[in-house]
Amino acid sequence: MTDKKLRIGLGVITHRRPDGLLRLLDSFGQMKVPENVECTVLLAENDDAPVMETHLDKLRAAIPFEVHFSVEERRGIPFARNRVLDMALEADVDFLTFADDDQVVDHYWLVMLLATMQLRELDLVGGPNYFQRDPEAALSWQSNLVFEHYERAMRQLSSRRASRIQIDSEAEIPIYTNNWMLRISKQRELKTRFDETYRISGGSDTKFYLDFSTAGAVTGWAADARTFEVWPESRLKFRYLFRRSRDQRATNLLRAQDAPTLPWALLSFLSSSFSALGLLLRSPFNDFRSLTSAISRVGGAVGRIRAARGIRSQLYRPSK
Structure with a gap:
């Protein structure tokens, strides 16, 4: 059998x-x-x-x-x-x-x-x-x-x-x-x-x-x-990379109920922007690989601000 x-x-x-x-x-x-x-x-x-x-x-x-x-x-x-x-x-x-x-x-x-x-x-x-x-x-x-x-x-x-x-x-x-x-x-x-x-x-x-x-x-x-x-x-566009990084960070923080306060999110944004500027300035010397890292980093920082404000991602909102 x-x-x-x-x-x-x-x-x-x-x-x-x-x-x-x-x-x-x-x-x-x-x-x-x-x-x-x-x-x-x-x-x-x-x-x-x-x-x-x-x-x-x-x-x-x-x-x-x-x-x-x-x-x-x-x-x-x-x-x-x-x-x-x-x-x-x-x-x-x-x-x-x-x-x-x-x-x-x-x-x-x-x-x-x-x-x-x-x-x-x-x-x-x-x-x-x-x-x-x-x-x-x-x-x-x-x-x-x-x-x-x-x-x-x-x-x-x-x-x-x-x-x-x-x-x-x-x-x-x-x-x-x-x-x-x-x-x-x-x-x-x-x-x-x-x-x-x-x-x-x-x-x-x-x-x-x-x-x-x-x-x-x-x-x-x-x-x-x-x-x-x-x-x-x-x-495969810079705009989509930014939006995806932003929305994934916001969704993860809100799901974990770990959203920062708005002042802390703003401070984090300033720190991430400064770091992203360094990546941007280095990008001509590494075939612009760090350019996308800079965009992703700023997107994540904006996502923290959105999480602090309780704004949920609409990455998968049905198109009109």
């Missing part, structure tokens, strides 16, 4: 990115599936005017797995994540993964996530997300600088997180849905869900990790389970 197969739901939320979604599904189709595992794609379109259903035949043809499709008309990332979570519960899968519709997964991504989950008896596991150039885009000087900034930052972050495994502090690593696997039986027990008050600010996945671990779940890190985010040139 054969052992019962483990069932894994490959969760994806999407919003008006049919090409990116097809690229992600194609990487699902090419990845190695662990032995004795059966995969199902759980796809939720987040749109009040859904269009993805017309692409379903093409999407299903791209992969060897069954595709379950649903529409979440309430605009906001946590609504769509909870819709996928409900699909996983209804389908009675053993594990649920998440990856974004602007990513591709490594050939051994699923193998590494599952092996880490089982070997260390985890309830939630994440892995590193690296950046990848759009092969069809010829990047400008500005876009190349911003891309290299994010690439350096992610390599450094991934290295620090991998080292936490060696000192037995991997539970402190936040788990994001760009590379994520959940043990469904533990979620059924704890009933943790994505906080829908984070509709436009972002950060509902970090809040899920914090709520889940605080409730008693065991979390960890799979350093070799890699995803790759393909960034369009529209995001």
